[in-house]
Amino acid sequence: xxxxxxDLELRHGARNYLPLPMVLERGAGVYLWDTAGRRYLDxxxxxxxxxxxxxxxxxxxxxxxxxxxxxxxxxxxxTDQLGPxxxxxxxxxxxxxxxxxxxxxxxxxxxxxxxxxxxHRVRGIPDGRARIIVAAGNFAGRTxxxxxxxxxxxxxxxxxPLTPGFDIIPYGDAAALEAAIxxxxxxxxxxxxxGEAGIIVPPDGxxxxxxxxxxxxxxxxxxxxxxTGLGRTGRLLACDHEGIRPDALVLGKALGGGLLPIxxxxxxxxxxxxxxPGDHGSTFGxxxxxxxxxxTALRILERDRLAERxxxxxxxxxxxxxxxxxxxxxxxxGRGLLVxxxxxxxxASARTFCEALMHRGVLSKETHRSVVRLAPPLVITRAxxxxxxxxxxxxxxxxxxxxxxxxxxxxx
Ligand SMILES: *Cc1c(COP(=O)(O)O)cnc(C)c1O
Numbered sequence: 106x107x108x109x110x111x112d113l114e115l116r117h118g119a120r121n122y123l124p125l126p127m128v129l130e131r132g133a134g135v136y137l138w139d140t141a142g143r144r145y146l147d148x149x150x151x152x153x154x155x156x157x158x159x160x161x162x163x164x165x166x167x168x169x170x171x172x173x174x175x176x177x178x179x180x181x182x183x184t185d186q187l188g189p190x191x192x193x194x195x196x197x198x199x200x201x202x203x204x205x206x207x208x209x210x211x212x213x214x215x216x217x218x219x220x221x222x223x224x225h226r227v228r229g230i231p232d233g234r235a236r237i238i239v240a241a242g243n244f245a246g247r248t249x250x251x252x253x254x255x256x257x258x259x260x261x262x263x264x265x266p267l268t269p270g271f272d273i274i275p276y277g278d279a280a281a282l283e284a285a286i287x288x289x290x291x292x293x294x295x296x297x298x299x300g301e302a303g304i305i306v307p308p309d310g311x312x313x314x315x316x317x318x319x320x321x322x323x324x325x326x327x328x329x330x331x332x333t334g335l336g337r338t339g340r341l342l343a344c345d346h347e348g349i350r351p352d353a354l355v356l357g358k359a360l361g362g363g364l365l366p367i368x369x370x371x372x373x374x375x376x377x378x379x380x381x382p383g384d385h386g387s388t389f390g391x392x393x394x395x396x397x398x399x400x401t402a403l404r405i406l407e408r409d410r411l412a413e414r415x416x417x418x419x420x421x422x423x424x425x426x427x428x429x430x431x432x433x434x435x436x437x438x439g440r441g442l443l444v445x446x447x448x449x450x451x452x453a454s455a456r457t458f459c460e461a462l463m464h465r466g467v468l469s470k471e472t473h474r475s476v477v478r479l480a481p482p483l484v485i486t487r488a489x490x491x492x493x494x495x496x497x498x499x500x501x502x503x504x505x506x507x508x509x510x511x512x513x514x515x516x517x
Contacts, residue, residue, distance in 0.1 A: 107140050125463050125470075132159025135485045137468060148462075148469045148493050150482045152300070153332050153443075156359035156411070157402055158484040164362040164401055171397035179388055186396035193403055197341060199350050200371035204380070205391035209331035209357030210246025212368035215385060216294065216327050216355050217250060219372060221270070222379040224291025228323065235291040238324075240276035244301030245294070245329055277307035279314035286318075292325035292353075297343035300332040303476040304445035306438055312347040319352070325376060331357035331368065332443070336406050336483055339416030339441030346440070352376060362402035363482075367395035411483040415441035418490060422479060425494040431501040435475065442485070446477040446497070451507040458500060465496040 107128040114124075127145075131138040135158055137145045150156060157164060171186070178184055191203045206212045217237060224235030239245075241256040252260045254271035261267060272290075274281040282293055297312060299305040312328075319326040328351040333343035335356065340346055342354070353376055357368035389395070406412070419441040426437040426446060433452030438445050448455055455471030462469055462477075469477050479493070 110140065125460060125468070127463065134158040134161075135482050135489055143466065145463070145466050145468045146481070146489060146493055146496075148467055148479050148481045150480055151363065152358060152470075153335075153337050153480060154358040154361060155363035156335065156337060156483045157362050157405060158482040159363060161363060161405070161484075163405060164364055164398055167401035168362075168364050168394065168398050171394050174393075176394040177389065177392045180386060180391055184391075184393045184396070186393035186400070187391045190391075190396040190400045190403075193400060194356070194369060194371060197403065197407075198354055198371055200354055201374040202377035203369050203371040204377065204385070205396070206368045206370065206387050207366045207389050207395075208246065209329075209355065209368050210248045210251055211387060211390075212331070212355045212357055212370045213245040213251055213294075213329060214248055215370040216292075216329075216353055216372075218385060219353065219370065219376055219379055220292035220294075220325050220327060222384075223325065223376050224289075226379050227375060228291060230289050230291060234289050236270050236272055236287065236289045238272045238274055238282060238285050238290060238293045240295050240299070241273050242276050242299050242302035242305060243273075243294075243296060243329075244299070245296075245331075276302070276305060277311055279311055279318060282315055283318050283322075286322050286324060290322070290324050292327050293319055294327045294329060296329045296333065297346075298333050298338060298440060298443060300443065300478075301472055303447065303472050304439050304443055304478065306440055310347070312344055312349050316347075316349040316351075325352040327351060327353040327355070329355045331355055335359040335402075336412035336415050337441055337443050337480070339419055340412050341406075343440070360399050360402065361395065362398045362405075364398050365395050367399050409484075412441075415483050418442060418485060418487065419444060421487060422490050422494070425490065426479075426497070429494075429498055429501060431504075433501055433504050433507075439479075442480055442483055444479040445472075446479060448475050448477065449507075450475050452504050461500040461503065462496055465499055467493050467496040 110128045127139045129137050130140050137147050194203050221235040224230040225232045239254045245251045250268040253267035256273055272285050274285045328344050330342050353372035361367045433448055435449045436447040455475050455477045458477050459469050459471050472478050
């Protein structure tokens, strides 16, 4: 049965992903079920998009109610859903204005356009000259402009010509930012924790330092919280850990409540006000259906104190992983429920590890060769974390010795 669906994707789809070999057909809360009826604990939650759990009944209720009322109108008209969402998001994040898009990449593109135009109009950088500084290891999506500033060769190779105007500096190094700023620099675009790079947490004080540098040089600090935002790291925003407020902010993923795509670019008024009617837009951006779901998601986030929950359960997960003390573990790191289990490659690749976890009923995804991402829905319980920890312990126990030693024995 599952082979049929896998075959269909392989025969008719682009092969731009390499999914784990099982076919999902249902989800509820932290669990997913495959076509064979096997249940899995989701320790990956669609890269944070499913933070509220799968098919969260309250969110499904909001979705159905709004779908039967009014779903898509385009921004050619006002609706009774967009304004309340923008107001709520601005109040929660301390930003003045918000512009809705659909995917994270589109919201990052919006940030890039705003920064460039702000650089020209407000800062007086000649048109077409504004530059944006980014950090090595960044991930901000897959559009042609966004891959242009990726430091990962696979993201770029063969897709040129690329978009100019970006400068890449090392991540976590505030002095490198200061050194890279020129009179043509309009903004620094950065993730407060780099998710796709392997859940890289910068040194303490990094965000405070870059905040100060950006203010002193009058360049925009744009924080990409598409993955880290909305409670994932134990605070509403990951930059709240250092008590800083960026000049602009990008949200996505969890904002859609695990049901549909909606993203947001938020900014200071003087930044957002560079956009005039006709400058920018999106057919589906800010549609009432997505707005109703997002507003409900934000209410659940606050009411159920999911950020606090992520802080508490994330600490519990990290503590549990550190207590395992297996030589295959190179490092355990993260913040809140965004956690990396970094493996020594001579023991197991992260991909092999994820396949073994799958056979034990736990789903995760590798990032790069060595990192197993552990980022469950924020509604996970302590007991469910315990069962993930037992599965991880069991998989580690099967890795009796390093792979190279075993391969050597075979050769001998
Ligand atoms: C996933 C991600 C994006 C892109 O979001 P899409 O919805 O996949 O376009 C941008 N920034 C960060 C930090 C992300 O993790």
